[in-house]
Amino acid sequence: MMHRLIKLEFSKLFRRGLTYIGFGAILLIVLIIHAGMYAEGRKLLDLLMKNLSDVFVFQGDLINVYTVSYIILNSLWIHIPILVAIVSGDMLSGEAGRGTFRLLLTRPVSRLGLVTAKYITAQIYTAMLVIFLMLLSLGVGRIFYPTGDMIVLINTINIFGQTDVLWRFLAAFAYGIISMWVVSGLAFLFSGLSSSSLSSVLSTMAVIIVFTIISNFSLGIFEVIKPFLFTTYLNGWMLFFDDPVNWEKVISYAAIMIFHITAFFIATLVIFRKKDITT
Amino acid sequence: MSVRIFIVLLFFPFAGALAQPDANAIVREILRRNAIVKSFEADVTIDVDVDFIKIPVKQGRVFYKAPDKFRFRAPGFALIPKRGLNFSVMDMLSGPTTAIYAGADEKNHILKIVPLSEKADFVLSTFWVDMKNSRISKMEVNTRGKGNFMVEFTYGNIGYDLPETSRVSFDIQPVDIPMNFTGSFKIDKTKANERSQGVVFIRYSNYKVNGSIPDAVFTEE
Numbered sequence: 001m002m003h004r005l006i007k008l009e010f011s012k013l014f015r016r017g018l019t020y021i022g023f024g025a026i027l028l029i030v031l032i033i034h035a036g037m038y039a040e041g042r043k044l045l046d047l048l049m050k051n052l053s054d055v056f057v058f059q060g061d062l063i064n065v066y067t068v069s070y071i072i073l074n075s076l077w078i079h080i081p082i083l084v085a086i087v088s089g090d091m092l093s094g095e096a097g098r099g100t101f102r103l104l105l106t107r108p109v110s111r112l113g114l115v116t117a118k119y120i121t122a123q124i125y126t127a128m129l130v131i132f133l134m135l136l137s138l139g140v141g142r143i144f145y146p147t148g149d150m151i152v153l154i155n156t157i158n159i160f161g162q163t164d165v166l167w168r169f170l171a172a173f174a175y176g177i178i179s180m181w182v183v184s185g186l187a188f189l190f191s192g193l194s195s196s197s198l199s200s201v202l203s204t205m206a207v208i209i210v211f212t213i214i215s216n217f218s219l220g221i222f223e224v225i226k227p228f229l230f231t232t233y234l235n236g237w238m239l240f241f242d243d244p245v246n247w248e249k250v251i252s253y254a255a256i257m258i259f260h261i262t263a264f265f266i267a268t269l270v271i272f273r274k275k276d277i278t279t
Numbered sequence: 280m281s282v283r284i285f286i287v288l289l290f291f292p293f294a295g296a297l298a299q300p301d302a303n304a305i306v307r308e309i310l311r312r313n314a315i316v317k318s319f320e321a322d323v324t325i326d327v328d329v330d331f332i333k334i335p336v337k338q339g340r341v342f343y344k345a346p347d348k349f350r351f352r353a354p355g356f357a358l359i360p361k362r363g364l365n366f367s368v369m370d371m372l373s374g375p376t377t378a379i380y381a382g383a384d385e386k387n388h389i390l391k392i393v394p395l396s397e398k399a400d401f402v403l404s405t406f407w408v409d410m411k412n413s414r415i416s417k418m419e420v421n422t423r424g425k426g427n428f429m430v431e432f433t434y435g436n437i438g439y440d441l442p443e444t445s446r447v448s449f450d451i452q453p454v455d456i457p458m459n460f461t462g463s464f465k466i467d468k469t470k471a472n473e474r475s476q477g478v479v480f481i482r483y484s485n486y487k488v489n490g491s492i493p494d495a496v497f498t499e500e
Contacts, residue, residue, distance in 0.1 A: 051452050052332075052358070054425050055477065059339075060356035149356035159334040162355055243333050 005109065005117035013121060018090060022083035022129050030072055030136045037068045038144050064148035065141035066165045072137040077235060081183040081208050083129060088122040088187035089200035096195035115272050119188055119265050126184040127177045134173045152241040172237040175254065179234040182257050183208065185264030192268040230260045302378035302390045308413040312440045313369050318344040318492050319441060321483045327358050329451055329477035334358060348497045360447045360479045362428050368415060374399060387416050414440050426450025437486050444482050451477040
């Protein structure tokens with residue numbers, strides 16, 4: 001039954017133009033960054049390595065598919081939540097807005113089943129978006145650039161050998177999926193609270209923006225609040241590009257996010273089960 | 280008797296000076312022995328230790344052809360120290376310089392090398408030269424505005440004055456990256472303009488000396 005419901009949700013999802021906005025935006029941004037890096041990447045790296053060039057001769061090229069993919073990830077990670085929220089924020093409120101809920105719930109489907117199917121669909125879509133980003137940045141990047149060692153700046157200049165890079169990307173994207181599930185879960189929660197897709201998307205973005213600003217402040221009072229904000233953990237994918245990887249931190253961050261994903265789902269379920277369906 | 284003692288004391292310093300080795304002759308001997316090496320290739324391991332750079336140990340092969348052709352081949356990216364490679368040292372000695380004998384320790388002559396050209400990129404360098412083999416054991420260089428560096432060499436038994444290991448230590452200024460671009464690079468602002476120390480350890484093996492190396496090796500992409 002659940003399988004059929006999810007399949008049905010997917011067919012509905014991919015019939016809407018809204019669903020393709022995320023994929024289109026990612027495609028466009030990735031292509032623009034690839035083209036920009038292809039034209040100007042070397043200048044950027046020269047700037048970065050200026051001080052080191054007094055002491056070292058550089059052998060080999062750091063402008064390669066991995067370095068560029070990392071830059072894409074860094075630039076795009078702020079924007080992916082918007083794309084995720086557009087679809088997840090529409091999952092329940094969209095039905096309410098279109099007035100299809102009453103019709104839908106006349107079918108022999110429990111509210112629990114319906115919300116679960118929609119939640120799973122939203123999360124699969126979110127995962128697809130992140131995987132699309134991965135395939136595009138690494139796959140399309142491979143057309144423009146060779147593979148090679150990657151340079152990353154996290155506290156220090158880390159240069160990773162090319163055999164040490166791919167697993168970091170896979171792990172970072174896996175973490176990225178979990179962190180975007182949190183955003184998707186939040187958008188889904190707002191979607192359950194509202195009957196307007198726009199308001200649930202905007203509410204999600206408002207929460208993320210406010211929390212992100214607080215997460216990035218290093219003032220005393222904010223330091224106390226930070227651990228309780230999920231935005232503090234969203235960019236934890238960067239932990240995989242530190243050397244050595246702080247696994248303890250990765251696991252605790254992932255656990256906190258999984259807690260959020262579950263909590264958002266349960267909250268949505270509780271709200272939706274008690275909700276008067278008037279449209 | 281007292282007149283004899285006076286005469287001995289008067290000439291003693293000059294006697295010492297007369298017995299002092301000729302610094303320029305030592306330099307000429309170093310250059311002569313190095314000139315025997317027209318070309319070489321060797322496997323190289325480069326280990327960079329700079330507190331704000333993490334880079335894996337690189338293995339590759341180095342090619343050299345006199346007077347100044349150099350190539351390092353390795354998969355991926357490598358940081359190769361600009362100074363302290365054997366031929367760059369010889370470049371320094373073979374330029375217009377004057378050598379001053381500055382003393383000796385247990386095993387080495389100590390020479391001060393002063394450049395005569397204003398264009399030289401160093402102000403003063405100190406060389407420790409092995410008394411037995413006329414090989415450079417250690418050198419310390421004060422550059423023009425680019426900090427100081429020191430190189431320590433050890434030698435194997437290959438029959439040429441080519442090092443088995445070089446340890447290059449140098450001053451390096453932490454990076455001032457205007458970048459929020461490839462990650463979060465946190466620089467301690469109090470140390471932003473301070474130079475810190477870096478060390479590169481180079482190990483050479485499988486030398487092939489004075490063999491034929493095609494010029495294409497030095498020009499290929």
